[in-house]
Amino acid sequence: METEQMIRKLPFIVAVWALLLSCGGGRKAAVSSTSQEPAAPARPAFNADSAFAFVKAQTDFGPRVPGTPAHRACAAWLAEKLKQFGAETVVQSFQTTTFDNTVLDCRNIIGRINPDSPVRVIICSHWDSRPWADNDPDPGKHKTPVDGANDGASGVGVILEIARQFQLKAPQIGVDCIFLDAEDWGPGPDFKGRHLSEYWGLGTQYWARNAFKAGYKARYAVLLDMVGGQGARFSQETYSVMYARNTVDKVWNAGAQLGYGSLFVPENGAFVTDDHYFINTIAGIPAIDIVPYLPGLEDSSFGPTWHTSQDDIAHIDRRILGAVGETLLYVLYNEKQ
Ligand code: AHN
Numbered sequence: 001m002e003t004e005q006m007i008r009k010l011p012f013i014v015a016v017w018a019l020l021l022s023c024g025g026g027r028k029a030a031v032s033s034t035s036q037e038p039a040a041p042a043r044p045a046f047n048a049d050s051a052f053a054f055v056k057a058q059t060d061f062g063p064r065v066p067g068t069p070a071h072r073a074c075a076a077w078l079a080e081k082l083k084q085f086g087a088e089t090v091v092q093s094f095q096t097t098t099f100d101n102t103v104l105d106c107r108n109i110i111g112r113i114n115p116d117s118p119v120r121v122i123i124c125s126h127w128d129s130r131p132w133a134d135n136d137p138d139p140g141k142h143k144t145p146v147d148g149a150n151d152g153a154s155g156v157g158v159i160l161e162i163a164r165q166f167q168l169k170a171p172q173i174g175v176d177c178i179f180l181d182a183e184d185w186g187p188g189p190d191f192k193g194r195h196l197s198e199y200w201g202l203g204t205q206y207w208a209r210n211a212f213k214a215g216y217k218a219r220y221a222v223l224l225d226m227v228g229g230q231g232a233r234f235s236q237e238t239y240s241v242m243y244a245r246n247t248v249d250k251v252w253n254a255g256a257q258l259g260y261g262s263l264f265v266p267e268n269g270a271f272v273t274d275d276h277y278f279i280n281t282i283a284g285i286p287a288i289d290i291v292p293y294l295p296g297l298e299d300s301s302f303g304p305t306w307h308t309s310q311d312d313i314a315h316i317d318r319r320i321l322g323a324v325g326e327t328l329l330y331v332l333y334n335e336k337q
């Protein structure tokens with residue numbers, strides 16, 4: 001009886017078995033197909049350890065305070081790295097006067113990738129270090145310069161790693177990597193005068209006014225500021241949303257797609273007077289700022305080490321560098337002519 005039943009059911013069993021096989025085969029074929037798969041994001045090959053090494057190389061010079069030997073040496077190193085990665089490199093030397101009437105010798109360092117492409121995107125970060133750790137809990141440190149591992153070096157490290165990746169696989173568009181000088185010589189909490197936006201971002205103001213007069217255009221600019229701090233979280237900074245909503249969405253959506261939705265939080269942040277403000281208002285290029293916003297923190301919404309002696313390499317989280325770098329690289333590789 002049992003055997004008889006089996007035999008009667010045999011055609012059915014064979015049919016089911018054949019169906020399972022064909023389904024399996026079908027799934028396999030779909031996985032190996034390159035053209036018809038729905039777009040699962042292809043992760044660009046950003047190397048967080050390499051970015052971290054570029055951050056450390058900068059802090060190893062010591063604080064890159066304008067006018068110091070460490071500043072000059074680091075400028076030469078940055079230009080050399082960009083050249084080494086195949087970017088057309090331009091160093092823009094200039095003098096600028098600070099809020100406290102100090103005249104500084106400065107350098108904006110620019111590396112152009114695909115220099116002949118008419119469609120261009122800017123990625124930028126300030127590379128100078130603040131001369132005073134005037135947000136340190138210890139007032140004795142307020143006149144000591146900061147290492148600026150996060151505040152300065154982090155964004156530059158991410159951009160250098162992107163430039164290195166572009167040498168291995170070029171983007172479809174032109175990319176201008178810009179290391180901006182003299183961002184951070186602004187007045188601190190003890191300053192008694194009026195706080196003006198123009199006291200910050202001196203290198204960017206110079207670049208926006210002088211450098212690219214002759215018909216220079218860019219589709220948009222992305223500023224990286226403090227993109228390696230432990231516990232970072234990036235809300236959408238208000239000037240960025242006001243001037244460049246589409247670019248904010250593009251970057252935050254890319255972050256979410258890659259699985260970094262808890263880092264790139266689609267929430268409103270605060271107004272930050274930063275380099276992107278002058279790219280928007282002087283150069284007229286839509287510019288966003290990827291900058292941390294931690295409103296619960298007592299001493300600084302930029303993170304606990306901001307303008308303190310703790311802004312050193314020991315407080316850098318290479319996973320944050322990696323997430324930001326991968327997200328930005330993904331955006332740039334997907335940018336079409
Ligand atoms: C102000 O504190 C007004 N702006 C912050 C700009 C900045 C300083 N970014 C890094 N360091």
Ligand code: ZN
Binds near residue numbers: 130151184307
């Ligand atoms: Zn700063």
